[in-house]
Amino acid sequence: MTRRRWIADEVSDNHAAITGDHADHLIRVLRARVGQEFDIATGAVVRRGRIVSIRATRVEFELGEAVPAASPVNVTLLLAVFKFDRMEWAIEKCTELGVARIVPVVARRTDAHLAAASAKRADRWRRLALQASEQSCRATPPEIAAAVKLKVATSLPGARRIVLAESENQTQLRHVLSSAEGEILLAVGPEGGWTEDELQLFQTAGWMSASLGPTILRAETAAIAATAIVISALGG
Numbered sequence: 001m002t003r004r005r006w007i008a009d010e011v012s013d014n015h016a017a018i019t020g021d022h023a024d025h026l027i028r029v030l031r032a033r034v035g036q037e038f039d040i041a042t043g044a045v046v047r048r049g050r051i052v053s054i055r056a057t058r059v060e061f062e063l064g065e066a067v068p069a070a071s072p073v074n075v076t077l078l079l080a081v082f083k084f085d086r087m088e089w090a091i092e093k094c095t096e097l098g099v100a101r102i103v104p105v106v107a108r109r110t111d112a113h114l115a116a117a118s119a120k121r122a123d124r125w126r127r128l129a130l131q132a133s134e135q136s137c138r139a140t141p142p143e144i145a146a147a148v149k150l151k152v153a154t155s156l157p158g159a160r161r162i163v164l165a166e167s168e169n170q171t172q173l174r175h176v177l178s179s180a181e182g183e184i185l186l187a188v189g190p191e192g193g194w195t196e197d198e199l200q201l202f203q204t205a206g207w208m209s210a211s212l213g214p215t216i217l218r219a220e221t222a223a224i225a226a227t228a229i230v231i232s233a234l235g236g
């Protein structure tokens with residue numbers, strides 16, 4: 001049976017702690033007891049942890065041997081901001097799949113009020129990514145960057161930079177992954193799609209465009225499908 005995994009809020013030598021709201025689920029929902037064992041992620045290393053004390057908003061662990069942990073695949077997902085409930089679903093699922101970083105992008109067809117509200121929403125996206133990381137037994141949660149404008153997004157560095165475009169009918173995503181090494185950047189458009197001049201901007205900046213097939217996918221479906229294809233191709 002897989003031991004439940006927690007990402008520590010505090011670590012010092014052979015001790016770690018989970019605190020505040022983060023500890024709430026462990027204390028009140030899972031009714032944790034002293035002596036119980038869990039996997040505790042302490043940065044890149046995951047170690048066996050035995051509960052030594054439980055207080056109102058703090059659970060302390062004594063750390064033992066390291067346990068095997070999957071290494072994250074170096075995939076960055078650039079996600080054009082779209083309706084929050086569905087965008088958050090994509091954040092949760094792509095975290096489970098193993099993305100290393102998520103960068104929200106304000107695209108031309110991103111609703112203005114969503115663009116304005118995205119800065120305030122970032123903490124909630126980070127909490128979601130932390131919970132999904134623990135649930136999927138990751139060692140570290142993905143970085144959730146602050147939202148950027150498209151011009152900044154197209155200039156982000158990466159070994160292979162791929163914009164997903166439903167208008168692309170030559171190149172399939174799986175065909176542009178062979179011998180890919182280093183960081184992969186995947187860009188998924190908003191509900192209304194990328195505009196022609198945005199796709200031009202990507203191309204001018206040296207991005208490849210790729211298709212996910214003949215059908216038009218919702219943005220969250222495209223994000224999850226593209227992430228799964230890349231991570232399985234890179235052997236994550």
Ligand code: SAM
Pocket residue numbers: 163164165166167187188189190191192193194210211212213214215216217218219222
């Ligand atoms: N512009 C489209 C429309 O409304 O007719 C839909 C855009 S789609 C909902 C949102 C984003 O998902 C697109 O910008 C693209 O990045 C991605 N996407 C959807 N279907 C795709 C496909 N078949 N191939 C590649 N990307 C796709």
